[in-house]
Amino acid sequence: MPISRLRFLVAASLATALSGCSFPVDQVTSKIMGRETYTMSSEGMEPTIKKGSRVTARTVDGDYVPKTGDIVVFDASKWGVNGFIIQRVIGVPGSTVQCCDPQGRHLLDGRPMDETHLYPNDYREPFGPLTIPTGRLWLEGDHRRISLDSRYRHEELGDGTIPVSDVIGVVELDG
Structure with a gap:
């Protein structure tokens, strides 16, 4: 065997x-x-993850090296949310994020991002440019119009980032 x-x-x-x-x-x-299952409780990551879907995340134990595009589960208590949130990493430490170029695309370090995963015809509100501090992440949902993510938290709480150490898992999508 x-x-x-x-x-x-x-x-x-x-x-x-x-x-x-x-x-x-x-x-x-x-x-x-080393895996944990979570149920998506909102539409904030649609169409990538539908509300009510179960996803599996590879747990991280202080060894997470962030990459733009990762979908992460993080402890949202510092955002005043009791529990966990699932969102996509847009900005990693030292990168600069901004919205938007004339075609409505996010810019990462001055270059347009390929974001074919976004909710169709979603509204994008301008922000930035913002440089992501050391040890922190800028996160956004794929359904930008309704996602209460770093953009919203930037207005509410200051810089809108989360500590990399608050990430508890990286979502593994099939296909």
């Missing part, structure tokens, strides 16, 4: 034993395997 299959069977058996038959096995197994 391959080692990876054996590890899975051991993890599933442990999850079943720990569950007391009342805790979903996939959630415990995912924790053991």
